[in-house]
Amino acid sequence: MNNISNSEKKSLIRLSQAQLNLLQVCPPQFQRVYLEQLSLPISPDVQENLLWGNQFHQLMQQHFLELPLDSILDMDQDLKKIVDSLLKSVDEQHHLSSQSWREAEHYLSLEKDNYLLTAIYDLLIINENQAQILDWKTYLQPQNKQKLANNWQTKLYLYLLAEASEYLPEQISMTYWFVKIPHEPQYLTFQYNEQLHQKTTVELENLLTNLDNYLLDFNQNNIDLHHHKNCESNCPYYQSFFSDKGYFSNLEEDNNDLLSTIDEIEEVSI
Secondary structure (H helix, E strand, O other): OOOOOOOOOOOOOEEEEEEEEEEEHHHHHHHHHHOOOOOOOOOHHHHHHHHHHHHHHHHHHHHHOOOHHHHHHHHHHHHHHHHHHHHHHHHHHHHOOOOOEEEEEEEEEEOOHHHHEEEEEEEEEEEEEEEEEEEEEEEOOOOOHHHHHHHHHHHHHHHHHHHHOOOEEEEEEEEEOOOOOOOOOOOEEEOOHHHHHHHHHHHHHHHHHHHHHHHHHHHHHOOOOOOOOOOHHOOOOHHHHOOOOHHHHHHHHHHHHHHHHHHHHHHOOO
């Protein structure tokens, strides 16, 4: 796989899946959060969830670096039970062996037009004819699998690996593992293919073209990013822009909702 080595020499805009998701859902909220950086401290509940998610990711990273976990897990038997169950299930489901190359927190980036698309894979497993992306989620498995399939984490992570490696789309998959005490781990796997790759390519190019136009208007003409035509019915942030309470009164609630969503999508921020 070829990461971009000269990206820092160019003036590229870094985009992660979280930014692509927000840009697609609500361009004005994208402007708030990423262009104007209007954010407030997150709520204690969201902060606690983020902390636990980060700690769990660190545990998984330690394990796949072959660092001991006993001293940590012995202090929390519920967590030990879940971790042991997860690792056993992962080993069985993904056929881990000594021949498999694997890396936790694998960073991958790809230059596309004026942007640097980035991803951090919780675990990447490489075999001769197969590449598997694993992602840890510290919440229960969602009921709507299609919603997760349409999320930009799924689409971008699969797309980047197909673009930056020699693997065919059909040789690439992504599996989400859902972990929440005291429930047994569950998983959802998305198998990639050429048709999905072409579809994602078109969607991504359209989204980046829209962003090009948004940024041109915003930077040169001071024109705000506008709502989608169907934003009123589909956007969770729509009301905060037109509420009688005003623009800033809803920022904290919106920001916490956004961080909760990001926590559900990607606990390790990019």
